[in-house]
Amino acid sequence: MTETTTRKPIRKAVFPVAGLGTRFLPATKAIPKEMLPIIDRPLIQYAVDEAREAGIEELIFITGRGKTAIVEHFDQAYELEATMGGRGKSLDVLEPTRIQPGNLVTVRQQVPLGLGHAIWCARAIVGNEPFAIFLPDELMVGNPGCMKQMVEAYNEVGGNLISVLEVPEDEVSSYGVIQPGKRGFGPGGALTEVLGLVEKPKREDAPSNLIISGRYILQPEVMRTLESQGKGAGGEIQLTDAMARMIGQQPFHAVTFAGRRFDCGSKTGFVEATLALALEREDMADEVRAMAKRLLGV
DSSP, X not given: OOHHHHTOOOOEEEEEOOOOOGGGTTTTTTSOGGGOEETTEEHHHHHHHHHHHTTOOEEEEEEOTTOHHHXXXXXXXXXXXXXXXXXXXOOGGGGGGOOOTTSEEEEEOOSOOOHHHHHHTXXXXXXXXXXXXXXXXXXXXXXXXXXXXXXXHHHHHOSEEEEEEEOOGGGGGGSEEEEEEEEEESGGGOEEEEEEEEESOOGGGOSOSXXXXXEEEEOTHHHHHHHTOOOOGGGSOOHHHHHHHHBTTBOEEEEEOSSEEEETTSXXXXXXXXXXXXXXXXXXXXXXHHHHHHHHTO
């Protein structure tokens, strides 16, 4: 892979949003889990805002049955806007939901064969360009955002990057963990060379306490790797397996995210994110803090 290839700008992002959201049933029976709100913004909106902050232009949603509400959220709501305008209400609150025509593409994942398969479904649209991946379940809060931090690192080293976070050693068995090489270089000393990936290792076998979080920048060659890859854990095509095969063939680094991660794929993580962000909002922080004290009896 040439230097020119490794430094092509990151213009496209893939959002795998075809999951059934069974952990949140019955709420997700008719509503996509990505549309569940953290306060007043759905999860998918946080991910899209993060992508835009990083300068990404084209958004690719990998959808499934019952996911049309996600696309409609980013469509123009003429009746709503006309009604609000007629009543003299500001439309600024809807500005983040507007995506320019042609900048949103949807691809149907017809069979649920795993994250790797979902990414592979975007191959024709990704083409021969590097691209970002956002897992909306993982809400990343930072200033700048996680993907912007990754793009800054990518502009320095190119190749493939994954976002990682440090966790206590007794938690590593719940996550994918990197085998680190050279550490502490690049922007802010946040870069680590990736020598290998281990999925949910035992604590004593974990090569580090750096866990893979839900943001990636990958070169288009990963599509060819996924195409020839068999099923892995759970009988699904695993993205982690494809990335592991690329290590040693292309530059591969991890960016330690300077920020916070909320696992909104779990109910407790979803509640934690809601409370944490509410406590940072000027329009509600005092009321939420007083409510929490009242409920806790303190």
